[in-house]
Amino acid sequence: MKIKVLIVDDSALxxxxxxxxxxxxxxxxxxxxxxxxxxxxxxxxxxxPDVLTLDVEMPKMDGLEFLEKLMRLRPMPVLMVSSLxxxxxxITMRALELGAVDFVTKPKISIQSGMLEYTDVIAEKIRIxxxxxxxxxxxxxxxxxxAGELAPLRNPFTSSEKLIIIxxxxxxxEAIKDFLIQLPSDCPGILITQHMxxxxxxxxxxxxDKLCKISVKEAEGGERVLPxxxxxxxxxxxxLLVRSGANYMTKLDQGPPVNRHRxxxxxxxxxxxxxxxxxxxxxxLTGMGKDGAAGxxxxxxxxxxxxxxxxxxxxxxxxxxxxxAIGATHDVGPLHELPGRVMEFFAAHGNRxxxx
Numbered sequence: 001m002k003i004k005v006l007i008v009d010d011s012a013l014x015x016x017x018x019x020x021x022x023x024x025x026x027x028x029x030x031x032x033x034x035x036x037x038x039x040x041x042x043x044x045x046x047x048x049p050d051v052l053t054l055d056v057e058m059p060k061m062d063g064l065e066f067l068e069k070l071m072r073l074r075p076m077p078v079l080m081v082s083s084l085x086x087x088x089x090x091i092t093m094r095a096l097e098l099g100a101v102d103f104v105t106k107p108k109i110s111i112q113s114g115m116l117e118y119t120d121v122i123a124e125k126i127r128i129x130x131x132x133x134x135x136x137x138x139x140x141x142x143x144x145x146x147a148g149e150l151a152p153l154r155n156p157f158t159s160s161e162k163l164i165i166i167x168x169x170x171x172x173x174e175a176i177k178d179f180l181i182q183l184p185s186d187c188p189g190i191l192i193t194q195h196m197x198x199x200x201x202x203x204x205x206x207x208x209d210k211l212c213k214i215s216v217k218e219a220e221g222g223e224r225v226l227p228x229x230x231x232x233x234x235x236x237x238x239x240l241l242v243r244s245g246a247n248y249m250t251k252l253d254q255g256p257p258v259n260r261h262r263x264x265x266x267x268x269x270x271x272x273x274x275x276x277x278x279x280x281x282x283x284x285l286t287g288m289g290k291d292g293a294a295g296x297x298x299x300x301x302x303x304x305x306x307x308x309x310x311x312x313x314x315x316x317x318x319x320x321x322x323x324x325a326i327g328a329t330h331d332v333g334p335l336h337e338l339p340g341r342v343m344e345f346f347a348a349h350g351n352r353x354x355x356x
Contacts, residue, residue, distance in 0.1 A: 003028040003130045006049035008040040009081060010058055014106070018053060018081075021119045028126060037066035044074065051129045054100070056082045056091045064094055071099035077129035081106060082200075089203040096173045101129040101315060105197055128170050128288045132315045162188035162346055163225065163241070163248065163280045165272040165299070167265030169195040169287025171315025175335055176285065177208060180230060182339040185213040188281075188346065189248065190230035191241055193268040195261050195287065198235035205232045221252035233263035240271035248275065259291040265319070269295025278303030281342050285309045285335070287319035297328035305345050307331045307338055 005028055007018045015033045022030050031047040034040035038060050044052070052070075056063055067078060080103035082092040092103050102125050104118065164187070168175055172194045180190070196204060201218050208216040208230070219231040219239050225248040233239030237252040251271075258264035265284070269292055272280045282299045284292050286309055296306050306329045308320035313335040323329050333341060 003051060003126060004031045004047065004049045005029065005051050005053060005126060006031055006040065006043055006047055007033045007053050008035075008037065008058070009033075009053070009055040010035050011055070014055070014081070018122070021122050022126065024119065025123045028123070037061040037063065040066070044070075044076075049076070051077045051079060051126050053079045053081055053126070054095075056080055056088055056095065056103075064091060064098065067095055067098045067100060071134075075099065075134045077101050077132050077134055079104060079125055079129050089200045092200060093173065093203050093207050097177075099134065101132045101134070102170050103200075105199070128316055132171065161279050163272065163276050164188055164190040164283065164342060165241070165268060165276075165280050165304075166190060166192045166283045166285065167268060167287075167292040167296075167319065168193075168285035169261075169265075169289065169291065169316070169319055171286035173204060175309065175315075177211060178335055179283070179285070179339050180208060180212045180214060180216065183212070183214055183343075185228050187214060187228060187343070189225035189227055190214070191219075191225065191233075191239060191250065191268060191272070192230060193233040193239055193263045193265045193292075195263070195265075195291070196235050201232055201235045208232075219250045219252065221250055223250045224248070225250060233268065235263070238263045238267040240267060241275045242271065243275050259289060261291050265292030266295035269299050273298035273302040273304065276302075276304070280304040281345060282306040283308075283338060283342065284320050284323045284329070286314035286316055288316045289318050290322040292319050293322035293326055293328055296323045297326055300328050300330070305330055305349075307333065307341060309333070309335050309338065 005022050007015050009015050019030045022028050031049055032043040034043050037058055078100040080092055080095045080100045082088050082103045083106050104122055104125055205216050205218040214228050214230055216230045218234050231250050237254050240251040242249050242251045258266050282296050282304050284296055300306050308323050308329040310332050311317040
């Protein structure tokens with residue numbers, strides 16, 4: 001059975017190109033197109049789509065307002081179609097908080113030719129969205145933890161020698177937020193790779209920085225990794241952990257994509273295995289594909305302690321599943337328990353090496 005897709009975009013050109021891309025795939029079809037959310041509302045009832053593609057900025061009804069109502073009243077997989085602008089990236093981050101599965105960016109070049117070059121990306125993201133676990137979202141007020149979320153954890157063991165290394169993809173923006181928001185301000189330094197294009201990682205980091213007790217920033221390369229700070233891989237580069245004397249430092253690399261991704265989780269995890277060994281805890285969160293599994297296994301062999309998000313709490317149980325399958329993890333658990341397990345591990349083990 002084909003994946004039914006409803007396209008919502010105020011641009012007739014984009015609607016036409018998206019329709020051409022989707023209908024060219026053997027496993028999906030466009031069941032309707034709408035120029036605005038009001039028209040989309042009626043088409044959703046009429047066509048019952050599996051996936052909705054939604055322009056970030058829409059006329060007649062604010063796109064975010066429409067998405068919020070949709071996820072509350074009729075939760076379904078939504079793929080945002082976003083512009084590479086500061087405003088567009090901020091709105092996209094908010095859309096992911098509201099429950100959108102993922103987003104695809106509009107090209108800067110000629111729209112029609114550019115979108116056609118995105119055929120494989122758009123088609124794959126629609127396939128992932130169709131398989132995603134969608135739950136109704138209830139958002140907290142700005143800067144507050146969601147209902148049922150644990151209070152920020154205390155850190156009974158603090159050492160600049162300890163590190164938390166995180167990798168995620170589809171669904172990861174919310175998973176990373178839910179993980180970081182529980183950590184105390186003096187937790188070990190954190191390096192993060194989230195599959196996200198250039199132009200969006202800075203907005204994501206800024207949003208996390210406002211919500212969390214720790215400081216969060218987009219990595220610039222050459223920074224000393226400090227306790228209570230998290231460094232997010234920028235969308236244009238791989239993020240690596242390196243040593244400089246007694247200090248851990250960040251390094252950026254614009255080498256070719258690994259597992260089709262730059263930044264790649266495998267690249268970060270491999271560098272953590274080499275540079276940190278038993279001083280690191282690896283965490284692999286929701287995401288499609290296998291990026292991170294091989295690197296996490298290297299971390300385990302180097303003495304790191306590794307955790308994976310469980311299937312029930314993942315939007316897409318791909319990356320954690322692959323890491324678990326090859327024996328790269330020590331523990332698997334629901335997202336809301338992982339921060340506590342990390343801090344408990346640091347408290348229990350201190351400077352002792354993890355036996356593999």
